[in-house]
Amino acid sequence: MNASKLLEDLQQWYHAQCDGYREHWFGMEIGTTDNPGWFLKVDLTDTILEDRPFGGVEYGCADTDDFSLDWISCKVDGAQFLGYGGPRKLPDLIQVFLAWAKSEDDWLAVPPEMSQRELDLEWYRTLSEGVGPETCRKAGCSILRLDQSVFCRQHHFEQLKGYLPEV
Numbered sequence: 001m002n003a004s005k006l007l008e009d010l011q012q013w014y015h016a017q018c019d020g021y022r023e024h025w026f027g028m029e030i031g032t033t034d035n036p037g038w039f040l041k042v043d044l045t046d047t048i049l050e051d052r053p054f055g056g057v058e059y060g061c062a063d064t065d066d067f068s069l070d071w072i073s074c075k076v077d078g079a080q081f082l083g084y085g086g087p088r089k090l091p092d093l094i095q096v097f098l099a100w101a102k103s104e105d106d107w108l109a110v111p112p113e114m115s116q117r118e119l120d121l122e123w124y125r126t127l128s129e130g131v132g133p134e135t136c137r138k139a140g141c142s143i144l145r146l147d148q149s150v151f152c153r154q155h156h157f158e159q160l161k162g163y164l165p166e167v
């Protein structure tokens, strides 16, 4: 695949993940390292890749005495794709990521949970501020409870949705 096609596809994947919400917290980063070389970091949170296994891609070695240029090391760590490679390997890093992303037919699909999270957040914004005078029942929380709940805003949300709101 030529370089402009790689960039086009990378942009297409990135753009497909943007929904007016996710891009505020998650994205991708391209930069250089002191080996010397390149890195490509891609946030996988709220993408269909989040739970997909990645076997890793590795060849060559960054730390040899002859300063080999022909090396790559790609893995998934937590919810991030981490690709590192030699100073001429940026297209290869993008290629490795895209090959993985495209291993499903509908490679630009987004997880259905995303829209539910958006709805959850909309609902969270409608909750009133704490009124007290009692504090939230959650252990260790000293924020005033909501008038319709024994919990503060955040913990009321957590109680009902099973996760803390990302605000």
Ligand SMILES: [Zn+2]
Residues within 6 Å of the ligand: 136, 137, 138, 141, 142, 143, 151, 152, 153, 154, 155
């Ligand atoms: Zn609380």
